[in-house]
Amino acid sequence: MEQTRRILVMDDEHYIRRLLSYIFEREGFEVYLADDGSKGISLAKQIKPDLIFTDVMMPVINGFQVCKELRSDPTFQNVFIIILTGRGQIQDAKKGLECGADEYIIKPFDPVKVIRRVKQLLKSPRTQNSVSYMEKI
Numbered sequence: 097m098e099q100t101r102r103i104l105v106m107d108d109e110h111y112i113r114r115l116l117s118y119i120f121e122r123e124g125f126e127v128y129l130a131d132d133g134s135k136g137i138s139l140a141k142q143i144k145p146d147l148i149f150t151d152v153m154m155p156v157i158n159g160f161q162v163c164k165e166l167r168s169d170p171t172f173q174n175v176f177i178i179i180l181t182g183r184g185q186i187q188d189a190k191k192g193l194e195c196g197a198d199e200y201i202i203k204p205f206d207p208v209k210v211i212r213r214v215k216q217l218l219k220s221p222r223t224q225n226s227v228s229y230m231e232k233i
Contacts, residue, residue, distance in 0.1 A: 101218055102126045102143055106136030106149040106162065107180065112203070116149060119207045120214070131221035139164055145175060146218060152181035152188065160195045161166030175216045180205070 103125045105116045110131075117127045128143055130136035134156040140148060148166070152159040154175040159179050178199040179192040188202040198217060201210065 099202070100124065100126045102128065102145040103147045103149065103214070104128045104130065104136060104140055104143065104145040105149045106130045106133060106154065106159070107149070108132060108154045109186070112151070112180070116205070116210075123215075124212055126230055133159065137162060140166060140172070140175075141169075144171065147176040147178065147214060149178050149180050152179060152183055152192070160191060163192065163195035163197050174221065178214075178217075199233040 101124075103120050103129060105113050105120075106129075107113050107116075108131050113129045113131065114184075117129060120127045128145065128206075130139050133150065136148075136150065137157065148162075150159040150162045157165070159181065163177055163179065166175070166177065169196055176199075177197045178201055179195075179197040180201050180203065181188065181229075182203045184202045192200045199213065200211075205231045
């Protein structure tokens with residue numbers, strides 16, 4: 097029997113956390129929520145998720161710092177990280193990908209496309225060079 101995949105959502109916006117939780121739970125994922133980067137990193141170390149969503153602009157530790165810190169820990173080298181943000185500038189996307197994110201999704205997003213992309217990512221093993229997809233969804 098296949099183990100339930102775990103997704104961690106870090107976002108300071110309650111609505112976004114609840115929306116992502118709802119759409120992922122409907123698809124059978126186990127979902128964990130954090131409202132800032134510091135709490136999210138601690139939770140990630142406890143639950144060892146398969147995929148992490150992190151907002152860029154959060155209190156305490158921002159999404160870029162979350163990404164850097166998690167990528168510096170060998171435990172998270174093969175965990176997919178998706179940066180979710182309202183900031184759509186290309187330099188922000190580039191910075192997110194340079195920090196180790198696999199994806200950069202701009203708010204507002206289409207939940208159907210997010211689910212499709214998450215499933216695509218989780219079907220394949222993550223490698224250091226797996227960043228190959230970046231689209232406003």
